[in-house]
Amino acid sequence: MLYSDSTHLAVFGTTSLWPVYLSFGNQSKYERAKTTSNALHHIAYLPKLPDQVSQLIYKRTGKVAPTPLLAHCKQELMHAIWKLILGDSFEEVYRHGIIINCSDGITRHLYSRFFTYSADYPEKVLLATIRDMGAYPCLQCLVPKSSIHEIGYIRDANRHVDAAHIDNAWRRNKVETARKFIYDQGRGITSKAVEDQLQEQSLVPTENAFSSQLSKFLPNFHQLFGGKVAEFDHHFQMVPSFGTDTIRTFGSMKVSEMKKMAARNFEDILQCIIPIFNGLLPEPHNKIVIDLLFSTPSKPFKKEFNLQTYKIHSLGDYTDIISKIGTTDSYTTQTGECEHCNPELWFPMTSKRSFEKQLAHIEHRKTRMWQLEKTIPQHGLHDSHNIQLKRLHKQSFSEQISESISLFEHHHISKLFRNLISLPLWLHQHAKDPALKNFLLKLKIYLLSQLDSLKN
Numbered sequence: 001m002l003y004s005d006s007t008h009l010a011v012f013g014t015t016s017l018w019p020v021y022l023s024f025g026n027q028s029k030y031e032r033a034k035t036t037s038n039a040l041h042h043i044a045y046l047p048k049l050p051d052q053v054s055q056l057i058y059k060r061t062g063k064v065a066p067t068p069l070l071a072h073c074k075q076e077l078m079h080a081i082w083k084l085i086l087g088d089s090f091e092e093v094y095r096h097g098i099i100i101n102c103s104d105g106i107t108r109h110l111y112s113r114f115f116t117y118s119a120d121y122p123e124k125v126l127l128a129t130i131r132d133m134g135a136y137p138c139l140q141c142l143v144p145k146s147s148i149h150e151i152g153y154i155r156d157a158n159r160h161v162d163a164a165h166i167d168n169a170w171r172r173n174k175v176e177t178a179r180k181f182i183y184d185q186g187r188g189i190t191s192k193a194v195e196d197q198l199q200e201q202s203l204v205p206t207e208n209a210f211s212s213q214l215s216k217f218l219p220n221f222h223q224l225f226g227g228k229v230a231e232f233d234h235h236f237q238m239v240p241s242f243g244t245d246t247i248r249t250f251g252s253m254k255v256s257e258m259k260k261m262a263a264r265n266f267e268d269i270l271q272c273i274i275p276i277f278n279g280l281l282p283e284p285h286n287k288i289v290i291d292l293l294f295s296t297p298s299k300p301f302k303k304e305f306n307l308q309t310y311k312i313h314s315l316g317d318y319t320d321i322i323s324k325i326g327t328t329d330s331y332t333t334q335t336g337e338c339e340h341c342n343p344e345l346w347f348p349m350t351s352k353r354s355f356e357k358q359l360a361h362i363e364h365r366k367t368r369m370w371q372l373e374k375t376i377p378q379h380g381l382h383d384s385h386n387i388q389l390k391r392l393h394k395q396s397f398s399e400q401i402s403e404s405i406s407l408f409e410h411h412h413i414s415k416l417f418r419n420l421i422s423l424p425l426w427l428h429q430h431a432k433d434p435a436l437k438n439f440l441l442k443l444k445i446y447l448l449s450q451l452d453s454l455k456n
């Protein structure tokens with residue numbers, strides 16, 4: 001079972017991490033959904049589209065990168081990474097299974113299968129390679145956006161089943177043709193030739209990693225998933241400073257991505273918002289927005305309940321999904337969100353530059369230590385004994401440090417009696433060490449000779 005979601009690592013600023021977590025569906029949900037049970041495994045940290053991409057487009061064309069092009073690049077990057085994850089070795093495991101020595105001591109032949117993928121709507125759209133709230137906004141079926149309000153009608157219930165999104169050769173052909181127009185003939189992402197291929201089913205010109213890597217095994221990956229922003233940011237980046245601290249420059253900051261803003265951030269933005277927006281949108285929208293920004297927005301706006309959302313439509317899927325894969329607490333995105341507290345906790349331990357790799361190292365270390373801890377009871381130690389040993393180890397370690405040992409001493413025997421080592425256990429752990437051949441016998445002879453010499 002997969003989860004992915006982007007998270008903010010710092011209270012201020014835009015530093016974020018985009019982890020993909022994996023959990024095992026055959027582990028009990030009562031254990032799996034608990035943060036403390038370490039049941040969510042970090043399998044990847046997805047990189048964001050580098051800023052150099054929009055800079056390169058600006059350099060080559062002299063224009064700000066259009067939003068559809070950046071959205072396409074983002075989608076391509078996401079699926080390129082998934083193709084790496086679902087590479088040849090994964091295919092091998094998917095086809096033939098893998099032999100794993102499980103923590104209960106039993107060796108099993110396991111077959112990995114994707115059961116669910118929990119993510120928010122914008123992310124599912126990226127994964128399912130369809131358009132965000134396009135004419136057919138659902139990931140599983142072909143419900144027209146204009147019919148979403150029919151939720152509860154029998155015809156809507158039938159649509160969930162009869163008009164299912166299917167990943168077939170026809171669909172893959174459409175995407176391939178559109179990609180040829182873009183990559184071989186240099187047509188635009190939103191050009192008519194491309195749109196003619198894709199618009200009909202709200203598709204996008206990206207080869208789906210789940211489809212290309214797993215279509216042999218996973219007949220329909222859809223079952224797995226239950227405009228102007230760049231230019232806006234660019235305008236802000238071009239704002240020069242004014243006065244000593246009236247207006248500060250925004251540097252390379254992306255205003256559209258700013259989170260957890262303080263009052264001074266709002267002040268900075270509002271001071272120059274009118275020239276930023278001027279000319280950004282086509283008329284008549286430009287005039288409406290500029291007028292709106294000029295007049296103080298003191299009157300509250302009336303917001304009507306919107307029936308045309310994906311959330312409303314997906315209500316119709318619940319009964320069917322629950323009967324197929326179980327109750328929603330098993331695959332809620334909340335589990336993934338709770339796991340975010342770990343990378344957020346580790347982030348201050350990194351140098352905060354290229355931190356993804358450092359976070360991955362910390363995660364590996366934590367997992368390794370947790371696994372080591374798990375191996376202790378396997379040697380037949382009683383739990384309470386185990387806890388006692390741990391406590392002793394902690395104490396003796398701090399006491400050992402306080403005992404000063406000269407570097408010129410050949411060996412040192414601690415005066416403390418707390419640092420216990422179980423000799424049979426220790427010998428068992430080092431059974432393959434040639435230095436310990438006949439160790440116990442030699443030790444006994446040595447001790448006896450020492451006692452004898454004391455007696456004499």
Ligand SMILES: [Zn+2]
Nearest residue numbers: 138140141143
């Ligand atoms: Zn649907």
